[in-house]
Amino acid sequence: SYVLTQPPSVSVAPGKTATITCGGNKNAIKSVHWYQQKTGQAPVLVVYDDADRPSGIPERFSGSKSGNTATLTISGVEAGDEADYYCQVWDSTSDYVFGPGTKVAVL
Amino acid sequence: QVQLQESGPGLVKPSQTLSLTCTVSGGSISRGGYHWSWIRQHPGKGLEWIGYIYYTGDTYYNPSLKSRASISVDTSNNQFSLRLTSVTAADTALYYCARDKGVWGGLDVWGQGATVTVSS
Numbered sequence: 245s246y247v248l249t250q251p252p253s254v255s256v257a258p259g260k261t262a263t264i265t266c267g268g269n270k271n272a273i274k275s276v277h278w279y280q281q282k283t284g285q286a287p288v289l290v291v292y293d294d295a296d297r298p299s300g301i302p303e304r305f306s307g308s309k310s311g312n313t314a315t316l317t318i319s320g321v322e323a324g325d326e327a328d329y330y331c332q333v334w335d336s337t338s339d340y341v342f343g344p345g346t347k348v349a350v351l
Numbered sequence: 352q353v354q355l356q357e358s359g360p361g362l363v364k365p366s367q368t369l370s371l372t373c374t375v376s377g378g379s380i381s382r383g384g385y386h387w388s389w390i391r392q393h394p395g396k397g398l399e400w401i402g403y404i405y406y407t408g409d410t411y412y413n414p415s416l417k418s419r420a421s422i423s424v425d426t427s428n429n430q431f432s433l434r435l436t437s438v439t440a441a442d443t444a445l446y447y448c449a450r451d452k453g454v455w456g457g458l459d460v461w462g463q464g465a466t467v468t469v470s471s
Binding site for chain 1: 388397398399400403411412413414447452454455456457458459461462463464
């Protein structure tokens with residue numbers, strides 16, 4: 245089955261840049277989506293198809309991909325960015341797969 | 352603006368069937384172009400995709416839940432539903448419904464979630 249790995253946590257000071265990686269256990273990770281989930285709230289799509297942003301998502305959120313690793317970058321981190329972030333892909337054998345999530349703490 | 356709302360019993364007994372409905376407002380399920388997904392989140396844990404349905408009734412399921420999960424659609428009431436049979440305490444979770452833009456689009460609209468506890 246397809247497995248995604250993410251760092252459990254990332255700490256970042258306000259105004260700095262947070263980087264969250266998402267690695268796949270197969271070659272060439274497919275189209276990656278990223279979700280932000282604040283405490284007690286439903287997830288929100290912040291990046292889709294590797295690097296596109298839904299309307300209403302600040303430009304501070306950006307995505308990239310290289311090989312079997314995708315990256316979500318949050319520039320100019322704000323206190324309100326503190327949340328869990330999940331990556332998600334589609335795989336032909338597992339269908340939709342989520343990563344384990346990364347807790348972003350704003351110092 | 353499309354909104355989704357889950358509804359259903361918050362407490363289910365072990366071995367029984369969990370049933371949840373997602374009501375879609377602000378847009379028609381029958382419009383096409385979207386799948387309609389169910390996702391769950393165990394307490395303090397990550398997200399687990401359960402399955403999705405297209406308005407035509409075509410369904411796809413997480414292989415680990417395929418034998419117990421069933422998703423149906425009611426286009427006349429703009430709803431889709433989840434049934435999960437033979438539940439155990441391991442099915443206690445927060446269940447979300449979401450609009451699904453497909454492989455390249457992600458899950459772009461989510462309901463607020465419905466907590467289901469499996470307990471006698």
